[in-house]
Amino acid sequence: MLVSVESDSHRTGMGTGMGLATAPSGYARLVQRAASAYVPLNVLVELTHRCHLDCVHCYLEDNHAHGAKPRELTLDELCRLIDDLAAAGCLFLTLSGGEIFLRRETLEVARYARRRGLAIRLFTAGLLLTPELISAIRALYPLSVEFSLYSAEKADLHDAITRAPGSHGKTVWAIRELVARHVPVVIKTPLMREVFPEYPALVRLAQSLGAAYLLDPTVTPKNDGDQSTCALRLTPDQLTALYADPALPVAEEIRTLVSRQRPRDPEDEVCNLGKTGCAISPFGDVYPTLGFPWPAGNIREQPFRTIWREAPLLNKLRALRVKHLGACSGCNKFSYCNRCCMWALMDDGDFLGGSSWACDIAAAKERAAGLPSHPTPHQAKMQQSSSAAPVSPVRCSF
């Protein structure tokens, strides 16, 4: 069974976390080659923002209407998009929501993608799955069907997170049914302070089912900049306990990383934004990643391939180097920090600046490794500027 701890790319599920993801080395080499040639290997398409759950940590601000939204991409538009993605080199297509099965066309989209040779991953809460739908999913041979689960046994706790009574039982039923039919399942837990004590039992549940398990301590602000969800994040003690847990595959790696404290080379690339994948909204906007405040273009106005090759935003992101960053560029924690430009922007208001949340995680890794933890350049800067600018989701200094 595969157990992973993911600390970034939470929204895309693209798995690029600073050496913590346990992707096979063949896949890692593929991603490396795709990044140097700017091939959109992994693309996430949100089929809808509609959802019948109302999770406390959800980053969508427009997930409550259940009726079809007139601007959502049609089946024809989605099929044309898949043609374009396949031609551009995409291999892995993630269909996400909202709840993807609130759309009647979802299966048709998935079948079309399989016919075009794409491997697919499906993100769902599973509440709408039926035995017939499960058979149809099985016939797609998906790479994975992925569910969020917040407790193995405490249905009330899970239902309090989703704010949907009965959701735990239905999600667990769907997981068991898929596993019984040999469909690869990933159980994921966005780790929040209230559900932190649950993860060992969730690991055991996944183990007993033969499902993969992914822990993610990332909780982001909402797309509209509302930061109330950040109060759900793990406490410093919980973060330390997570990274020190010998039962997880990260503990040894953390010790190795932390013992190599050094700043990154100024000419190093910052991240994979704009290089190996992107996210496409239900309305056709192409984003470097989910939650990015500016689209690179819209597929109703330009073909995907033109946007991917020519959009000024994507080309700016591809040119980003460590030397362009502010406080982080000289930070000796950079080699084990999960800093993400999106976190920096959404948490502290500057795309090229530091991220307080990333600083907290880096400090937790140091404590987990038994090393002293010193303030970071970003923390020192934040302390100095008592009149810090208000956080805005639309500020960018490049």
Ligand code: SF4
């Ligand atoms: S299932 Fe996903 S989209 Fe739906 S409310 Fe929960 S986090 Fe949001």
Ligand code: SF4
């Ligand atoms: S200042 Fe904080 S966010 Fe920036 S590299 Fe250092 S630990 Fe990471």
